Structure formats: C-alpha cells, structure tokens
Amino acid sequence: MKKLLQTLLGTLVLGLGLANAGFTQEPVKIGMVTTLSTGGGYLGQDVRDGFLLAVEEEDGKLGGVPVEVLVEDDGRNPVNGRQIVKRFLDRDRISILTGVIFSNISPVVAPMALKDGIFYISPNSAPSTFAGKECHENYFVVSWQNDTLHEAAGMGATELGYKKALLLAPNYQAGKDALAGFKRFFKGEVIDEIYVKLGQNDYAAEIARIRAAKPEMVFQFLPGGMGINFLKQYSQAGLMKDSAMVVSGFSADIKILNAIGDAGSGIISTSQWNHDLDNAANQQFLLGFRSKFEREPTLYASQGYDTAKLIASALKATGGKVLEDKAGFREALKTAKFASVRGNFRFASNQHPIHDLYIREVVKKNGQMQNRILRKVATDHQDAYVQECGLR
Amino acid sequence: MILLIEQLLNGLQFGVFLFLVSAGLTLIFGIMGVINLAHGSLYMVGAYATAIGMQWTGSFWWGLLMALPAAAFTGWLVELVIIRQLYRRDHLDQVLATFGLILFLNELTTICFGRAPLFLSLPETLSISVEILPGLLYPLYRLLIIGTGLLLAFFLYLLISHTRAGMLLRAGTTHREMVEALGVNLTLLNTGLFVLGALLAGFAGALAGPLISVEVGMGENVLILCFVCIVIGGLGSIRGALFGALLIGMVDTLGRAFLASGLRLILPLDFADSIGAALSSMSVYLLMALVLIFRPQGILPVLGRVR
Numbered sequence: 001m002k003k004l005l006q007t008l009l010g011t012l013v014l015g016l017g018l019a020n021a022g023f024t025q026e027p028v029k030i031g032m033v034t035t036l037s038t039g040g041g042y043l044g045q046d047v048r049d050g051f052l053l054a055v056e057e058e059d060g061k062l063g064g065v066p067v068e069v070l071v072e073d074d075g076r077n078p079v080n081g082r083q084i085v086k087r088f089l090d091r092d093r094i095s096i097l098t099g100v101i102f103s104n105i106s107p108v109v110a111p112m113a114l115k116d117g118i119f120y121i122s123p124n125s126a127p128s129t130f131a132g133k134e135c136h137e138n139y140f141v142v143s144w145q146n147d148t149l150h151e152a153a154g155m156g157a158t159e160l161g162y163k164k165a166l167l168l169a170p171n172y173q174a175g176k177d178a179l180a181g182f183k184r185f186f187k188g189e190v191i192d193e194i195y196v197k198l199g200q201n202d203y204a205a206e207i208a209r210i211r212a213a214k215p216e217m218v219f220q221f222l223p224g225g226m227g228i229n230f231l232k233q234y235s236q237a238g239l240m241k242d243s244a245m246v247v248s249g250f251s252a253d254i255k256i257l258n259a260i261g262d263a264g265s266g267i268i269s270t271s272q273w274n275h276d277l278d279n280a281a282n283q284q285f286l287l288g289f290r291s292k293f294e295r296e297p298t299l300y301a302s303q304g305y306d307t308a309k310l311i312a313s314a315l316k317a318t319g320g321k322v323l324e325d326k327a328g329f330r331e332a333l334k335t336a337k338f339a340s341v342r343g344n345f346r347f348a349s350n351q352h353p354i355h356d357l358y359i360r361e362v363v364k365k366n367g368q369m370q371n372r373i374l375r376k377v378a379t380d381h382q383d384a385y386v387q388e389c390g391l392r
Numbered sequence: 393m394i395l396l397i398e399q400l401l402n403g404l405q406f407g408v409f410l411f412l413v414s415a416g417l418t419l420i421f422g423i424m425g426v427i428n429l430a431h432g433s434l435y436m437v438g439a440y441a442t443a444i445g446m447q448w449t450g451s452f453w454w455g456l457l458m459a460l461p462a463a464a465f466t467g468w469l470v471e472l473v474i475i476r477q478l479y480r481r482d483h484l485d486q487v488l489a490t491f492g493l494i495l496f497l498n499e500l501t502t503i504c505f506g507r508a509p510l511f512l513s514l515p516e517t518l519s520i521s522v523e524i525l526p527g528l529l530y531p532l533y534r535l536l537i538i539g540t541g542l543l544l545a546f547f548l549y550l551l552i553s554h555t556r557a558g559m560l561l562r563a564g565t566t567h568r569e570m571v572e573a574l575g576v577n578l579t580l581l582n583t584g585l586f587v588l589g590a591l592l593a594g595f596a597g598a599l600a601g602p603l604i605s606v607e608v609g610m611g612e613n614v615l616i617l618c619f620v621c622i623v624i625g626g627l628g629s630i631r632g633a634l635f636g637a638l639l640i641g642m643v644d645t646l647g648r649a650f651l652a653s654g655l656r657l658i659l660p661l662d663f664a665d666s667i668g669a670a671l672s673s674m675s676v677y678l679l680m681a682l683v684l685i686f687r688p689q690g691i692l693p694v695l696g697r698v699r
Contacts, residue, residue, distance in 0.1 A: 039607065041507055171669040194652070195669035201604045201613055204402035204534065205648040211529075212395045225509055228605040236514065236531055236603075238521050259511045259605065 027066040028315065028322055031088035032099035033081055033109060036073035039224045042255050043101045043300045044073070047123045050297065050304025051098070053288050054312065062308060063316030070094065074105055081105040082112070089116050095322040096121060098307055101300075103127045103146060103174065114138055118323065119333070123307040124300060126352060128177070132388030135350045138326075140333055142310055143303045144272055145352050145383035146174075149248035150181030152270035153219055155377040156359035157246050160268070163188040166215035166243070168206065168230075170222060171195040178221035178248065184384065191215055196222075203230050207237050217244040220251065227251045228259050235263035244268060249360075253298040257362060257369040264369050267362040272355050273302040273342040274373050281309075281339035296370075302341045313338035348382045350389035357381050394528045399649040400642070405534045407641025408541030412596035414618040414625075414633040415548060416589025422628015422694060423564045424582050426475055427486045430493040431618070432611025434470075434590045438463045438597025439606045440501060443510040452515045456598050463594020464587050471586040479582070498608050509605035518602075537599050544592070545634055552630055561585065565628050565694055617644075620676055624683045626690025635692050640676050647672035 032051065034044035048071055060066060070092055074081040081100070088094045089112065097113040098121045100106045106125040113120040119138045126141040157165060165188055169175030179193060192213050194206050210218060218239075222230050227247075234240065245267045252269035275286055275296065285305050289297045310333065317332035318325050336347050340355075348354050357378040360371040417431045441462035445455035474493060478486045513519075514533055521529040552558035560581055563571045572578050597611075604610065621640050625632025652668025659667065683691060 037507070039507060039509075039609075171666060171673070193665055195665055196648070197669070197673035199613065201610075202406060204405065205399060205645045208395060208398045208402060209649060211398075225605045225607055228509055229603070232605070233603055236519055236533065238529070238531075255508065259509050261511050261513055263513075 025066055025320055027060075027068040028062075028096070028320060029092055029094040030067055030069045030096045030098060030311070031085070031092065031094035032069055032071045033074050033084045033088070033097065033105070034071065034099035035076045035101040035105070036071075038076045040076055040102065041073075042298070043124065044099070046298045046301035047099060047101065047304035047307075049293055050285075050289065050301035050306075051123070051308045052304075053285070053292060053301075054305050054308030056292070057288060058312070062312035063314070063320075065315040065320035067311075067315075071099070074100075076102055076105070078105050078108040081109045085109045085112050089113070089118070094118060096311060098123055098311075100125045106130070110139060117326075119329065121307055121311065121333070123303045128383075128385050131350050131352050131383050132385035135389035135391055137330060137351075137391060139351060140310075140347070141352045142307045143353070144355075145385065147177060147181035147184070148272070148357070148381065148383060149250065149270045150178045150221065151185050151384075152357040152359070152377055152381070153246050153248050154182040154185030155357070156268060156270055157182075157217055157219065158185065158187040159359070159375070159377055160217075160244075160246075162217040162244070162246070164191050164214075164216045165189070165246075166192045166194070166210055166213055166218050168194045168196065168210075168218060168220040168222070170198040170200070170226065172198050174223075175221055179219075182219050186219075188216075196226075198226075200226060201229050203233050206230075207233060207239065210234075210243060211237065211239060215243050217246050219246050221248060222251065228256060231256075231260050231267070232263050235260075235265075240266055249299050252360070252362060252371065253300070254296045254370065255298055257371070261369065262364070264362045265364060268374070269360050269362070269371065270357060270377070271299050271360055271371070272353075272357055273299050274358060274360055274371055276373055277341070277343060277358075279339070279341070279343050282341040282343075285341045306338075306340050306342070306345070309338040309340070310336060344380070348386050349391050350383070350386045351391065352383050352386070354380050354382045394525070395649075397525065398528055398530065399645055401530055401534070401538070402649075403642035403645035404638070405538050405541075405641070406645055407638035408538050408545075409596060409600065410614075410617060410621050410641055411545060411634050411637035412541055412592050412599070413614055414621040414637050415545075415630060416592045417615075417618050418622040418625070418628055418630065418633040419561070419585055420589050421622070423561055423568075423585055424475075424479060425568075426478055427483055427490065428475065428589075429487060429490040429615065430470060430497065431589065431593055432613075432615035433494055433497040434463050434467055434593040434611070435597040435600075435614055436497070436501065436608070436611040437466045438594030439512075439601045439610060440505065440510070440597075441594070442598040442601045443512050443606045444505075446512055447510075452512070452518075452602070455512070455601075459594050459598035460591060463590045463597070467587045467590020467594075468583065470590075471583050475586060476579075476582075494612065501608050507608060509607035512601040512606060514602045533602065540599070544595075548630055557581075557584070617676065620680050622690075624680055624691060626693030629690065629692055629694045632690050632692035632694075636690075639679070643675050643679055644672070647675040651675070 036044045072084040096119045101124045103125045110120050122141045124143050126145045131145045167179045247269045249271035257264045314332035318328045322329050346354050359374045361374050363372050420428050438459040441459040442455035445458035518533045521531050621636035625636030651672045655664035655668045
C-alpha cells in the first residue's frame with residue numbers, strides 16, 4: 001500500500017514538473033566537480049565562490065537563463081571524480097561540466113563528459129594533451145594552459161635582466177613541465193636544476209646548495225605546503241636579498257602570502273590576473289567578492305568568475321539552448337563575448353585563452369602582504385601546443 | 393669545503409630533530425610494547441600549540457612554553473583512554489587503534505583550526521645567521537635546535553642510566569614480569585613514560601614550527617622517518633634511536649646535497665638529475681633494508697632482552 005502511494009505521489013510530482021515546464025524555463029544544469037577538501041581545497045573553494053558570485057549577481061541566472069549549479073568535492077582523488085561525474089551524467093543529466101582543479105582529475109573526467117556529448121569548460125586544470133593532439137570541439141579552457149604561468153616566469157626573468165638562474169621542482173611530471181615551461185622563454189643561463197622529493201618539508205640541504213651556487217635568481221615550483229616551507233626557510237637563511245625569487249602565480253597567491261607573512265616580501269610572481277588590474281569587470285568582481293565573502297580573492301576565484309561569465313554570454317546568445325543547439329552554443333562560447341576580469345580575452349583555435357600576462361611583486365600594504373603588478377610581459381600570449389590541435 | 397661543513401651541520405640538525413621524535417617512539421615501543429602510530433599527532437599538537445600560543449601572546453617563547461603542557465596533556469589523555477586498553481593486545485590491534493587516532497586527531501584539528509597552514513614567525517633575535525667559520529653563515533635557529541637537541545639527549549641519558557626511574561624503565565624493557573612481581577606500579581610507570589614521549593614529540597613539533605608550515609598531517613611525514621630511525625638503531629633503545637636518527641639525518645641530507653652533482657660526473661645531465669633525486673629520496677630506505685638484512689636487531693639494540 002505504502003509502495004503504491006509512493007509511486008502515485010512520484011507520478012504526480014513528475015506530472016506537475018512536466019506541466020510546469022511549459023510555463024517557466026527549465027534551469028540549465030551545470031555540474032561542478034571540484035576540490036574542496038585536502039590542502040589544495042582552497043583552490044576549489046575559490047573557483048566555486050567566484051562562479052556562484054556571478055550566478056548570484058543575476059539572482060540564480062546566467063545570461064538571463066535560470067541555472068542550477070551542482071557542486072561536489074572530488075577530494076583530489078580521480079576515483080571520486082569519476083563517480084561524481086558518472087552521477088552527474090546519468091542521474092542529474094547536466095549540460096555543462098566545469099570545476100576541475102587538478103590535472104590528475106581532468107584526464108579522467110573530461111573524456112567522460114565529451115563522450116556523453118556535453119560541454120566541458122575548465123576553470124583551472126589544462127594539461128597539454130587536451131591543448132594539442134587531443135583537443136576537442138566541446139572542450140574549453142578559461143584559465144590558462146598548464147605551462148602558461150611558468151612560461152611567463154621565464155619571460156619575466158628575462159625582462160628583469162637575470163642572467164643566471166637556478167631551478168627547483170619536485171621530481172614528478174608537473175614539476176618537470178614547470179621547469180620546461182620556464183626554460184622555453186628564459187634567455188639567460190640555467191646554472192643548476194635541483195629536483196626534490198614530492199612532499200619534502202625541510203630544505204636546508206638545497207638552500208646550502210643554492211647559497212654555494214650563487215644564482216642571480218631562483219625559479220621554483222613547489223605546490224602547496226612545500227612552497228610555504230621553502231619560502232620561509234629561504235627567507236630565514238637570508239637568501240632573498242642575494243638571489244631573487246621568481247615563481248609562477250600558483251606559488252604566490254594571497255592565501256600563501258598570508259601564510260608566510262613578511263618572508264614573502266619581494267617575491268616576483270606571474271599571473272594572468274591581479275586585483276589591481278583596472279577594468280570595470282574586475283572592479284565589479286572585487287566589490288562583490290569582498291563584500292560577500294569578506295576575504296581577498298585568489299586568481300582561482302577570478303577564473304571561476306570568468307568561467308561563469310563565459311557561460312552566461314553563450315546562454316544569452318542561444319536563449320538558454322545548450323544541448324538542443326550544440327553548434328550554436330559552441331559558436332557562442334568560441335566568440336567569448338564577455339568582459340573578462342583580466343581584460344583582453346579570446347580563444348585560440350584549440351579553445352584555450354589568448355590573453356596578456358603580467359609579473360607582480362609582493363609588497364606590504366596596510367600591514368597586509370599583497371601582489372602589485374610590475375609590468376606586462378606578454379600581450380596576446382597563446383600556448384605552445386596550439387599547432388598540434390586539429391580544430392580550426 | 394665550506395659547503396661540506398654546512399651540509400654536515402644540516403645533517404646533524406636534521407638528525408637531532410629526528411631523535412627528539414624517535415626517542416619517545418622507541419621508549420613506548422620498547423618498554424610498553426605498543427606501536428604508537430599516533431606519535432606524529434603529538435608532534436602536530438606541539439606545533440599547533442606553539443602557533444596558537446604565539447597568536448595569543450605575540451611571543452614565540454610563550455608559544456614554545458605552551459607546547460609542553462599541551463602535548464603532555466594530550467599524551468596523558470590518549471594513554472588513559474586508548475593506549476591503556478592495548479597493552480595486552482596484538483600489534484595489529486594497536487596499529488588499527490592508533491591509526492584511527494591519527495584520523496581522529498587530524499579531523500579534530502581541521503575542525504578547530506581549519507585546513508590553512510598556520511604561520512609561525514621567529515623573533516628577530518633568532519632569525520639571523522651567524523658566521524661560525526670564516527665564510528660560513530649558518531642560521532642561528534638551526535644551531536639552537538642542534539644545541540637543545542644534544543642537551544636533551546644528554547638529559548635522557550642521565551635520566552635512564554643514573555636515576556631510579558630510569559632503572560625501572562630499563563628493567564621494564566627487558567624483564568617486565570619481574571618488575572611487576574617486585575611490586576612496581578607499572579601502570580604509573582607506563583603513563584609517565586608515555587607523557588615523557590609526548591613531551592619530547594611536542595617539543596620537537598614546537599621547534600619545527602618556525603621552519604615548516606604548521607598544518608594537518610604534518611606528523612605523518614615525520615613519523616615514517618622516525619620508524620626508520622628506530623628500526624636502524626634497534627627497537628626500544630635510546631642510544632639506538634640517537635645513532636639511527638643522526639645516521640638518517642646525515643645520509644638524507646648528504647644524499648640530497650651531493651648525490652645529483654656527483655652522478656653528473658659519470659652520467660648525462662638530465663639522467664643524473666632524475667636518478668640522483670630518486671636515489672636520494674630512496675637512500676634512507678635502502679639503508680634500512682641493508683641494516684635489516686645484515687643486522688635485523690638493529691645497530692645498537694637493547695642488551696639482555698628476554699622478550
């Protein structure tokens with residue numbers, strides 16, 4: 001009897017839902033699989049908050065079209081990511097997948113989405129394979145290609161006139177990619193490369209090697225806690241004044257600067273966005289983010305916001321049609337008619353950004369450490385893999 | 393030459409630091425027969441207490457002072473509630489229970505203080521480098537760690553070899569039933585011992601705070617190396633732990649310092665770098681494997697052990 005009642009009730013609700021669809025537009029479902037826990041959790045939190053800020057600005061709509069954002073935490077674990085995306089596709093029937101932070105997740109979940117025929121729009125992770133040989137018409141990246149900010153560090157170091165650099169990274173793929181990206185644009189001499197163990201805490205031995213090698217600058221890519229430890233010890237050893245520290249934006253976001261305090265003073269870092277970029281979209285973003293969350297946004301938050309604004313522009317162009325008009329939605333995404341918080345933004349043929357890159361310096365202002373733009377190092381930069389992509 | 397001396401000092405400092413954590417671990421295993429995986433969590437408690445204390449008072453020294461009661465109290469509570477139930481149980485049960493404790497304490501720390509690492513800055517007077525030899529600048533704080541660590545090792549030696557409590561501890565390691573039969577309150581002795589181990593771990597955590605980021609899970613990184621130290625030194629032996637820790641500190645540091653550049657002399661550059669990095673992170677485990685093959689009881693095992 002109870003079972004029967006439940007079924008009846010279910011049918012009724014379903015019927016109502018169908019009837020309703022005629023009157024109000026069904027919301028476009030956007031699945032966000034991101035990393036909210038673990039040490040890298042603040043990246044996903046900022047992407048999510050930036051994204052939801054844009055949705056909130058329009059009272060639950062993007063481009064005038066109602067949207068429903070489903071947020072799930074992958075815990076930086078590809079297995080979790082796969083399960084979440086499977087549920088998104090089978091049960092929730094999402095039209096757009098976004099949110100992925102780390103590059104161990106994206107190679108697992110992006111093909112699932114693409115195979116299912118929905119759109120994949122990355123706010124962060126962008127491994128080289130998807131920028132080159134395996135690029136796809138429904139795969140878009142709003143942030144950067146993974147190498148971009150490392151490449152910018154190479155350009156920045158060259159522009160600042162450094163001749164002798166020492167490089168430091170963990171002994172794994174992303175670490176080696178980072179150093180390769182730096183070297184691609186650095187014109188000076190690399191006097192030594194030091195590889196450390198992933199997860200290493202104490203860098204006394206490496207710091208002694210750096211002191212002995214006397215480089216003009218050090219470029220390092222040590223993610224998360226590793227970078228914080230290294231910067232603290234580097235600064236304690238008094239090396240900051242002898243050998244400048246040049247890093248990619250990931251190693252000097254506002255969260256890390258708060259953690260290392262005064263030790264961060266003088267660090268040069270690269271980014272496609274900074275809070276002091278003077279454009280209307282950025283002003284609006286900063287105002288909204290600060291008043292809603294009472295903290296400073298990281299570059300990840302800006303990427304989440306940009307992702308939402310890109311989707312908004314495409315939804316507006318197609319009147320809310322995504323899977324019903326794939327070609328139209330795709331074209332609308334490709335034209336990228338939205339005001340990015342980073343200023344200039346358009347897509348290259350591999351659907352990765354063409355944008356400007358900056359170098360920044362860490363300064364103390366009103367008792368808070370923050371990044372200040374020094375200068376632009378690249379205009380209309382695009383990644384190194386675009387030629388390998390078959391899309392035109 | 394200067395570089396070599398500096399790296400030797402780095403190795404010594406790392407070794408001394410490892411000793412502070414390993415000493416408690418080896419005592420607790422040797423005397424109480426408990427494998428305490430949660431020892432790293434006590435180290436984390438020390439570091440957090442220092443960071444929080446420093447935020448409250450603004451002084452590193454007060455923070456350091458707060459680490460000791462915090463770690464001791466946590467140690468006492470853990471012994472009372474959990475470890476005490478495990479003395480007569482199988483090692484597997486102990487591993488399960490203390491592993492659960494790691495998860496619990498990590499989650500509790502996350503709930504209380506969040507996932508963002510805490511920042512501990514050194515007082516101005518300590519954040520300088522001193523010239524100990526012409527041309528050799530060395531951070532004063534690291535020298536201080538070496539000094540305090542060696543001093544503590546000496547005190548532990550005095551405590552264990554020349555006091556009544558130490559005598560009971562030594563007797564407890566080798567002839568547990570006999571000590572009990574003579575009417576010594578082993579429960580009290582065990583609690584005291586556990587708290588001593590917790591104090592040492594907490595102190596090590598407090599010392600490490602300004603060097604590394606104070607974050608959830610920091611204990612597990614150290615714990616693994618400390619197990620290597622006490623296995624190499626001989627389970628239950630303080631001398632062994634000191635020897636093992638210094639050896640590991642040296643091997644790890646010198647490996648990281650010179651292996652890659654040494655290999656470059658005989659191998660192509662790219663190859664030498666990745667082989668060097670891989671070998672130096674393996675070196676301590678290779679060493680442990682060698683010790684286990686040729687001297688499974690450890691290099692300086694407890695003498696006269698019957699169990």
